[in-house]
Amino acid sequence: MPDIELPFIPPELAEALEVIMNREGFDTIEQAAEFALAQSVRAGIKRITGKGRALYAIKGKKTTCV
Numbered sequence: 342m343p344d345i346e347l348p349f350i351p352p353e354l355a356e357a358l359e360v361i362m363n364r365e366g367f368d369t370i371e372q373a374a375e376f377a378l379a380q381s382v383r384a385g386i387k388r389i390t391g392k393g394r395a396l397y398a399i400k401g402k403k404t405t406c407v
Contacts, residue, residue, distance in 0.1 A: 350370075355370065358370045358373040358374055358377065359373070361373040361376060361377055
């Protein structure tokens, strides 16, 4: 699931992510961090738009803006 690495994180953040990891049943702290980030983004989108929006990866041709 996660494509991120957290080599150096503050102890307080590590503790918070461990709580999330245990509560949600994730195997790694990176999975918990990705979950927390996604939840934060969803909450921000809902505050801005007033609606819940689906988050999914965009797949297709890679183009550059010129």
